[in-house]
Each structure stands twice: as C-alpha cells, then as structure tokens.
Amino acid sequence: EIVMTQSPATLSVSPGERATLSCRASQSVNSNLAWYQQKPGQAPRLFIYGASTRVTGVPARFSGSGSGTEFTLTISSLQSEDFAFYYCQQYNNWLATFGQGTKVEIK
C-alpha cells in the first residue's frame, strides 16, 4: 500500500495570502495524483488530477505541481470560499489511497 502523507495538518492563512499544501507518497506515483476539496457536510470535490490539471470550473488561483513522491497544491490568493479540507489521492497503484488531509483555516 502506498502511504500518502500530507502536511501541515492545519494551515492558518489570512484571506488574500498564498497557501502551500504538501503531499508526499511513500513511493513514486508518477503524476497519478489528484487533489480534492471538501467542505463541512459536503462530499469531496475533485479539483486537480494528473498532479497539475485543473478540473473545469476550478479557479486559476489553484495550481498543482510535482511528480514522483512530492506534490504541492498552491492557492495563490485565498478567498473566503477556499477555507476547507484538502485531500490528495494517488491512483498509480490499483489500491487508491488518500492522504490524511490539510485543513485550511482562516487566520
């Protein structure tokens, strides 16, 4: 099983600031990585796949990067609607695994 480790667990950011979320895989997943946003009481929503491809409708302030074992989700200028949990998921292996999540909260 590929273990996905996200950091930090909680990120406190002021609106308008930049947020950088990290996701590390225990072995290479190439670019087979997705990011999801989840708000309280809601289902996860796919934001990025292929490590860097934004889903249609996701604002351009969200960007994904990385390959292999190290990945980053960057939110260039946080808006109020961006405060949420973010999960990474690898799908390089048939056994999909998720990270523990990063909570982005208002500072």
Add this chain to the structure above:
Amino acid sequence: QITLKESGPTLVKPTQTLTLTCTFSGFSLSTSGVGVGWIRQPPEKALEWLALIYWDDDKLYSPSLKSRLTITKDTSKNQVVLTMANMDPVDTATYYCAHRPNFWSGYYSYWGQGTLVTVSS
C-alpha cells in the same frame, strides 16, 4: 450531468450486514473503462477507499476489508450495491459512491452526497 446518490440504513447493529445502494445517472456502467467506487469517511477522519467495480464487472477491494465486502452492479437499473458483513462500531462513517471516468484515470470525478451509517446496539 452526472449524479450519484447513496441509500441504505442509517443505523445498523454490530455483527449485522450493511447493504448500500448507489443510484446514478448521466453515465452508463456499460461504457468501456467506466467504474464506480465506494469510499468512506469516519467522523472527523480521512477518506478510505473500499471497493471498485468496472464496466466489465471486474472488481477490486481494499485488502484490509476484502473478506467483508461485496460489490455488484445492475446496469439496467444504473445501480451499484455494496455489502459489508459483520459491522462493528469502528465502521461508523459516511459512505460515498463515486464515478471513476476511465480505466486509466483512477481519480473520482463525481461523488454522491454520502450517507452516514452508525453502528450501535
């Protein structure tokens, strides 16, 4: 427009078998490459992948839960059913079904709203 919706009991007793149904629209599970998966999330915890069924009836299960899980599909009804045997309080979670767009893309592009299942006597 792709939608999915989970249905089933909200409360089950320990040792009972849970049966959840995912009813979907906007795609066909007979289309080559398409899959429907189940993912759960205990309260205040992370997501855990459970099972996946493909258009060709191929099935995959989480190794840690494989002995307890069964996934089936009814293409004519646009439904996928997940059963989990021998339920325990640690299985209390929100259970989601989700659409996997193709064989080579293992992410989940659309999710149901989820259904909270509580295991308690």
